[in-house]
Amino acid sequence: MANFTEDQLAQLKTALHERYLALQEEVQNELAHTNDIRDSERSEYLNDTPDDIDTALIDRQINEMRELEMSMEYLNELEFGDCIDCGNEIGFERLLAYPSAQRCIECQSKYEKAFPQESSPSL
Structure with a gap:
């Protein structure tokens, strides 16, 4: 494991938890928005948006x-x-900014160049 202080570990744990809760809320809001559309409006809504945009998000x-x-x-x-x-x-600042980062900046850059078609977060 990377050498982090107890304070840094606490900050990272908080960042992980806060990002998780934010994503959870975003998913719930997106699902609620889709459920709020009445059946008569659903086909119009779906015709006005690109295919699978909500599903992809x-x-x-x-x-x-x-x-x-x-x-x-x-x-x-x-x-x-x-x-x-x-x-x-990976580095404390990177993990604090992007808590689920699995690669250091250099390796993430190489990964994105090797697999440009994947839509993973950038540096």
Whole structure:
């Protein structure tokens, strides 16, 4: 595990938890918005929006929630903060900004160049 102070670990745990709750609320709001549309309006609504846009958004949010859950588990098991590609420390500031980051900035950059079609968050 990367060498973080107790204060940094507490901040990271808070950031993970807050981001998870924010995503959870976004998913609930998106689902509530879709459910609020009456059946007669649903076909008009769906015809006015690109196919699967709501599904894609929710899918990305749920995938990030899963990454956050894994990160919380790693944090509890003291295996948090190391890049999955090179094994180096990801960095406190990066993890604070993007708590579910699994790669250091250098490896994330390489990953995005190698797999540009995937819609994962940028640096």
